[in-house]
Amino acid sequence: MEGFRIQNVNVELLDNHDKHRTEGFSSSKVLVVRRGAAFRVSLQLTGRPLNTDTDSVMIRILLGRLYVTIPVTTSEKAPSCQWRAYFNPEDLNSNNPSVFICSPASAPVGSYKFKLRVLTQSGKKIYACGTFILLCNPWCPEDAVYIPFEDQREEYVLNDSGLLFMGTAKNLVSRPWSFDQFEPGVLEACLNLLQVSPQHIRSKRGDYLKRNNPVYISRVVSAMINCEDDRGVLKGNWTGDFKDGVHPSKWTGSGDILTQWAQSHFRPVKYGQCWVFAAVMCTVLRVLGIPCRVVTNFNSAHDTNGNLVIEEYYSETGKKLSLSKDSIWNFHVWVECWMNRQDLGSGMGGWQVSDPTPQERSRGVFCCGPASVKAIRDQRIDLKFDVPFVYAEVNADVHSVIVKDGQMLSYSKDTERVGCLICTKAVGFPRLQNITGDYKKIRSPNPSISSRSSTASDDSTSSRGSSKGVLVFLTLDKAPIAGPPIGFTVKVINRQPVAKVMKINLNAQAKEYNNSPSETFWENQGIIQLAPREAKVLHHKILQTQYEDVVGDDLVNLAVVLEDQASHEQFLTSEEFNILSPQLTIQIEDEDSVEIHKEQTSSVTFTNVFSHPVSGLLTVAGAGLIRGKVHFRMLQLAPGDKVEQRITFIPTMVGARMLQASLTLTHINSSIRGFRMVSVMRA
Structure with a gap:
């Protein structure tokens, strides 16, 4: 019988990329497919056609040194939990037969090679090689990252741009971001991230085998986005000195960061802060096929001692002091990734918090998650990974204390400020989606709270007023924008049947979103005389020339402290706000x-x-x-x-x-x- 050989193997890039929703990666010139779905390879034969009665075709799939050998059959039917390959019966007798190769829906993510071996009656072996990159498959119901709605797959896997929400809950800043997952070099950088991880260096075999699990992948990626324990992508910097790198606010997309990291042989890129860490992680996960989105938590607590209480200290003149190891970030940005959680039991799948910003160690490494959002809402702090830490970020109470010479003059408690708004970009539209209810069981509104506009300590002020007879409210006239004066109103109510003389101190300090305020840039003092049961309204303005240096990424901490001149009792209310920059x-x-x-x-x-x-x-x-x-x-x-x-x-x-x-x-x-x-x- 006349011999034959395989002259060429065509991986059919365009056709496979179209069917696997990976056409965006076409610039890499490498076949990119998703697990659990078949891809087509065309064989170009010379000599006679293939005879499946006398010729046997085997395919060896290799991931590093791991491999599996599978026969190419004439039937598509085979267990979906195994690698399988089969001929297209329509062109089986031609000189260009097609072979379909299908991975299990739980196959490891990575860069594969495959080899074809043909055994004929003459005993000859003919080899041909090809390569492909295998990603998770949110379109496959058997995949752990399956998400059932097409518009969500389009948004959370394929969309290469988005919005990051910053500022404050009452004066949102929508920052555009380009995730760049289809830009040249980004796919390769994301695969390199897995290859240079400590897990892969320690055990290539163990790492490859665990890459079938999105829980494992997300923890590796979370740790590798920061460089605290490894050759990670970004170096964090909150010092204010960025002269040997790029200011975090200057980045506009993930592509420059990932390609710079890869081209520098994996030296960390300087610099990142929380939104940069989260946005780059979102890019990597979308490249790997794991649905994800960037989430902002406004008034995010960093509870260092785990007691679910954040202490804040003020001077008697309203200046906020740096006396606590705990902190509240005006906003903090993390990532949610979608996956089932068989390791946690039923009901804990869906969105999972993964936070690459290096704050606390998780099992010895600076990473966080994946923490089930449902577990956070249900207060299941016994579940892994890092549920207690994220729970505190959205639920801690705030204790505000006025101090003088080391002595406490006044104390108040706020249970509403932390996690007041948790949001992400809406599916298909450039606007906000409020997801606070996914994390917190929303308390029924208190009429005395819902009518106020201040979020800092109005609740605590009310409780003090009911016992001490004074209420104080701080309200911004409107959301501050660059240019006009910032107007605000202070309302003081004497609830007692006796006259009062009150000293009032107003203090405005510039602050970064994650730090205590710096020096005072505006202040005002005065005396108020209140008749029995009288209410007074005071109007104030901060002029443009006074606040102009605070426009942009900085914020303002505005505090009001009242002191009863007779009893020396202290009353505090405050508001932290941002001033919107002009828009292009x-x-x-x-x-x-x-x-x-x-x-x-x-x-x-x-x-x-x-x-x-x-x-x-x-x-x-x-x-x-x-x-x-x-x-x-x-x-x-x-x-x-x-x-x-x-x-x-x-x-x-x-x-x-x-x-x-x-x-x-x-x-x-x-x-x-x-x-x-x-x-x-x-x-």
Whole structure:
């Protein structure tokens, strides 16, 4: 019988990528498929066609030194828990037969090789090789990361842009972020992250075998995003000194960070803070096929001693003091990843908190999670991983203390501030989705609380007032924005039938989201005389020239302390708020007819709302719209003036794409941002 040989193996990139929803990775020129689903390989034969009666075809699948050998059958039927391969019966007798290879839905994630061996009656062995990358499969019901709704798979796996929510719960900042999972080099960097992990270095075999489990993968990734214990991606820095690296607020996407890390032979990138850590982790998990989203917890507690209480200290003049190891971050950003949790029993699957920001060690390593959100809500602090720590972040009480010369003058308790809003980006839309109820059993509203606008210590002020006869309220007139004065109102109520003379101290301090406030930048004092059962309303303003250095990423701690001149009793209320920066405005010409591979024009506009001239560097980027980034130098712009920059771009990917711009101002520690969603159609 005439011999034959395999001349070529075609891994059918376009067809397989389309069927496996991995077409975004096409630029890597490597076959990328998802586990639990078959992919097609075409064989080009020379000589005679294949004869399945006399010829035997075997495939060896290799992951590192692990391998499995499987026969290629003529039947598609085989146990789904095993590797299997079968011929396409329609072209079996041709010189170009197709072989379908299917992994189990629990196969390890990684970069594989495969070899074909053909045995004929003449005894000859013919080998051919190929490679493929295997990812988790949220479209496969048997996969542990299966998520049942297509719009959620589109959002939490395929969407390469999103919004990170920052600022305060009452004055949200929506920061655009490009996850960049389909940008050149990102896929390879994410696979390298697994290869250089301590788990892989210690035992390649053990690591490969455990990569079938998304719980294990998420813990490895959480630890590898920070560099505290390994060759991780990012170095954290909260000191304020970033001169030997990049200020965390300057990053606009994950791609630059991951490719810089990989190209430097895995030296940590400087610098990251919580939202950068979380956004990069979201990119890695989406690349690996694990559905995930970035979540913000407003007023996030860091409870160092595990007593579910955060202590805050103030001076008698309203200055917040750094006397506690505990802290409350105005916001903290982490990741939720979706998976079942057979290790925890029934009912604990779904969203899991994974936090790569290095705060506390988990089993000896700086990582956190995956902690079941359902376990957090149900107070199952006996369950792994790190449920007690995350539970405290969203549920701790706040004790506010006024001190003088080491002595406590006043004490109050707030049970509402921590975890007041937990949110993420909505599915399919650039807006907020409130998920607080997923973490906390919302208490029924107290009418005396719901009517107030201050979140710091109004509840505690009310309790003091009921016993001591004085109520004090602090209310911002409106959400502060850069430019106009910041107006606020202090309302003092004397509930007793005797007149009172009250000393009032007002104090405003700049603060970073994760630290105690710095020095006072605005203050005011005075005396109030209250008739029996009288209420007085005091109006105050902080002018632009007084707060201008706080615009952007910094916040303000505003406190009011009242002292009864007769009894020397102290009353405290406070509010922490951010001042919204001006926005960049982005317009797209012919917005309804943007087509792939066709040049488009857009414009970015900025108006200077500051009281002094500004200059800076404008950067425009957009995954699937612009290759890399484009930069424009903005010359000095006078107060009130407007500048417009025109930009051309050529889309390379269809679907909803994000065009984002950031303006880094000279001599001002803030960036002005803007974004526009662009719908790119096929030509």
